[in-house]
Amino acid sequence: MLKLEWIDYLIMGVYFLFVLGIGWVLKKHMKNASAFLEAGRSMPAWVAGLAFISTNLGALEVMGMSGSGLKYGMLTTHFYWIGAIPAMIFLALFMMPFYYGSKARSVPEFLKLRYDEKTRGLNAILFAVMTILASGISMYALALLMNSVLGWDFNMSLWASAAIVLAYTYLGGLSSAIYNEVLQFFIIVIGLLPLVILSLMDVGGWGGLKEHLATPGVLPAGFAPDTWTTMWSHTGKATGNPMGVEWYGILFGLGFVLSFGYWCTNFLIVQRAMAAESKAAAIKVPLIGALPKMFIPFLIIVPGIVALVLLKDPASGFTLPVNEVGQPKYDYTIIALLQHYLPTGVLGLGITALLASFMSGMAGNVSAFNTVWTYDIYQSYIRPATNDKEADGKHYLTVGRVTTIVGVLLSIAAAYIAGKFGNIMDFLQTIFSMINAPLFAVIFLGMFWKRTTGHAAFVGLLGGFIIALLHHGLTIPHGANTMFKGGWIGVIHEYPVEMAQNFWTAIYAFSSSVILTVGLTYLTKQKKSDEELKGLVYSLTPRENVYVKEWYNKPVVLAAIVGIVCTVLTIMFW
Amino acid sequence: MGLDIRIPIGLMFSIFGVIITLYGFFTKANTELYNRSLHVNINIWMGVIMLVFGIFMLLLVKLAKKPKE
Numbered sequence: 001m002l003k004l005e006w007i008d009y010l011i012m013g014v015y016f017l018f019v020l021g022i023g024w025v026l027k028k029h030m031k032n033a034s035a036f037l038e039a040g041r042s043m044p045a046w047v048a049g050l051a052f053i054s055t056n057l058g059a060l061e062v063m064g065m066s067g068s069g070l071k072y073g074m075l076t077t078h079f080y081w082i083g084a085i086p087a088m089i090f091l092a093l094f095m096m097p098f099y100y101g102s103k104a105r106s107v108p109e110f111l112k113l114r115y116d117e118k119t120r121g122l123n124a125i126l127f128a129v130m131t132i133l134a135s136g137i138s139m140y141a142l143a144l145l146m147n148s149v150l151g152w153d154f155n156m157s158l159w160a161s162a163a164i165v166l167a168y169t170y171l172g173g174l175s176s177a178i179y180n181e182v183l184q185f186f187i188i189v190i191g192l193l194p195l196v197i198l199s200l201m202d203v204g205g206w207g208g209l210k211e212h213l214a215t216p217g218v219l220p221a222g223f224a225p226d227t228w229t230t231m232w233s234h235t236g237k238a239t240g241n242p243m244g245v246e247w248y249g250i251l252f253g254l255g256f257v258l259s260f261g262y263w264c265t266n267f268l269i270v271q272r273a274m275a276a277e278s279k280a281a282a283i284k285v286p287l288i289g290a291l292p293k294m295f296i297p298f299l300i301i302v303p304g305i306v307a308l309v310l311l312k313d314p315a316s317g318f319t320l321p322v323n324e325v326g327q328p329k330y331d332y333t334i335i336a337l338l339q340h341y342l343p344t345g346v347l348g349l350g351i352t353a354l355l356a357s358f359m360s361g362m363a364g365n366v367s368a369f370n371t372v373w374t375y376d377i378y379q380s381y382i383r384p385a386t387n388d389k390e391a392d393g394k395h396y397l398t399v400g401r402v403t404t405i406v407g408v409l410l411s412i413a414a415a416y417i418a419g420k421f422g423n424i425m426d427f428l429q430t431i432f433s434m435i436n437a438p439l440f441a442v443i444f445l446g447m448f449w450k451r452t453t454g455h456a457a458f459v460g461l462l463g464g465f466i467i468a469l470l471h472h473g474l475t476i477p478h479g480a481n482t483m484f485k486g487g488w489i490g491v492i493h494e495y496p497v498e499m500a501q502n503f504w505t506a507i508y509a510f511s512s513s514v515i516l517t518v519g520l521t522y523l524t525k526q527k528k529s530d531e532e533l534k535g536l537v538y539s540l541t542p543r544e545n546v547y548v549k550e551w552y553n554k555p556v557v558l559a560a561i562v563g564i565v566c567t568v569l570t571i572m573f574w
Numbered sequence: 575m576g577l578d579i580r581i582p583i584g585l586m587f588s589i590f591g592v593i594i595t596l597y598g599f600f601t602k603a604n605t606e607l608y609n610r611s612l613h614v615n616i617n618i619w620m621g622v623i624m625l626v627f628g629i630f631m632l633l634l635v636k637l638a639k640k641p642k643e
Contacts, residue, residue, distance in 0.1 A: 007593070007594075007597050010593060011590060011593065011594075014586065014589055014590065014593075015586070018582050018585075018586045021582065022577070022579075022582055025577055026577060047579060175577075179577060179579045179582075182579050182583070183579065183582060183583055183586065186583055186587070186627075190587070190620075190623070190624060190627070193620070193623075194611070194616050194619075194620055197616075198611055198612060198614070198616065201612055201614075202612055340610065341610055341611055341612075342610065342611065342616070343601075343607045343608055343610050343611050343616065343617065344597075344601075344607060345594050345597045345598060345601070345616075345617040345620075345621075346594065346611075346616050346617055346620050349590065349594070349620065
């Protein structure tokens with residue numbers, strides 16, 4: 001058990017005061033629904049950009065990715081460089097102009113403007129359910145971690161962390177979530193920094209780490225000695241790397257379908273860019289976010305790789321708890337490392353960093369849920385807007401506030417369900433992850449092909465999802481022992497590992513969605529006129545020549561810098 | 575939206591910096607405490623880094639305000 005001293009609690013306490021203080025200061029600005037749910041579209045690009053990346057850096061991401069560092073080594077970096085950067089550049093240059101320019105307040109609302117009501121409804125409801133589940137699962141994971149490592153009471157951790165997030169999102173809405181995400185971003189980076197420095201010092205730097213990993217017996221049998229420190233070198237054959245995927249599976253599954261599906265359509269992420277103060281700022285948001293994103297692997301994956309060396313060296317005294325079947329609990333990697341290296345003082349800072357990552361992820365979920373519920377479900381189906389704009393603004397502000405409370409309570413309920421039926425929650429999360437790939441297909445076709453019709457989009461969205469379900473039901477990863485992992489219809493194919501199955505599920509979902517949408521578009525009539533589609537479709541939107549004075553503010557220049565740095569990093573760790 | 579986020583960030587890290595540096599200074603002789611961190615007094619190091627970062631953020635705010643006066 002990890003013992004914290006008064007100084008560690010003092011750091012945590014100061015952090016809580018600042019988080020709540022930011023919410024308190026913003027309270028007086030919350031005059032209508034737009035201020036509360038859209039941050040009044042007033043965020044500077046750098047603030048929204050850091051929030052963009054911070055909300056993605058939730059507790060599950062930090063815990064999961066450092067665990068994956070131990071499990072897969074530098075291959076995990078595929079989730080960052082190939083699996084995020086190209087999609088972020090694409091979102092910035094090609095999609096943000098339409099998301100922002102359409103004046104849509106959410107991704108489902110964009111679907112309504114571009115297609116029709118039923119497409120919006122389907123997406124809004126699935127998104128709302130998925131967001132609550134995701135926030136419940138991460139809340140459960142955090143409370144469990146705090147319980148088993150710090151000995152804090154499970155219920156207390158759960159309710160207290162939820163109460164703090166509720167307090168600052170209730171007070172300041174999306175603005176409060178965004179400003180706090182910026183603060184949290186810096187705490188996560190600075191709080192985990194000593195871990196990177198000390199763990200690398202311990203093994204003798206990157207070169208020393210490579211040598212340690214090459215020692216026989218450290219890596220699982222059958223892998224080349226540099227498998228854990230390279231990204232692409234061993235992806236020629238699925239059996240050559242621990243992820244069990246070939247390079248083309250990574251390139252298309254992760255690099256294209258999964259990453260574009262996540263970064264370009266997930267409202268949780270896109271909402272940050274939509275809150276920017278201008279279209280030019282909105283375009284810059286994902287690019288500014290991409291800069292720190294590229295370096296996060298060094299912060300959380302590299303220490304995870306060091307953990308593998310420590311784990312194999314009995315003299316280090318480093319251990320991970322094991323589960324019922326004797327496998328290490330990979331999610332505990334980061335906290336076990338904090339415990340191993342950090343003395344009282346910076347230890348409090350490290351724990352605060354974990355709490356901050358949890359809060360940034362959860363506040364993101366809550367604020368996105370809020371907006372989708374209030375605008376896309378409540379305003380569309382329960383109480384439509386009236387002619388009185390001012391009264392409406394007040395009314396939907398109240399609804400947004402109440403939704404914040406209800407959303408947090410539902411998340412808490414989901415956390416308890418996750419504790420009781422962990423398998424079912426994992427299963428549901430797998431299922432909901434299947435909506436992203438078809439959603440990307442439909443939004444992409446909608447933005448770049450003016451012919452795409454609403455009926456086709458609806459069927460494409462639903463059909464892609466059903467194909468993904470069928471694929472999951474008909475295939476199974478090697479060694480899976482529950483039907484939650486797949487094969488619940490019958491097994492016609494076996495994948496070497498679960499990740500390969502996920503990649504291929506997404507590829508099937510995306511391809512079938514494209515085929516269905518394109519095919520049906522030719523069979524159905526376009527009901528929207530060109531005038532209605534202006535600002536929503538590439539070919540119907542007049543080019544604006546925005547003159548940007550400073551070279552470093554030009555989106556193309558920023559995108560090129562991001563692209564070059566990412567390429568250099570990839571070559572360095574090839 | 576009426577809030578310069580650099581102010582709370584600057585203040586918070588300055589406070590963290592002072593607390594952690596002082597703690598590192600007073601526990602300098604405690605070798606047992608710093609066994610974990612490879613005998614490096616990581617508290618003083620991180621404390622100074624945070625203090626510098628915090629002051630830098632506050633300076634940015636000050637510099638941004640000046641031209642308007």
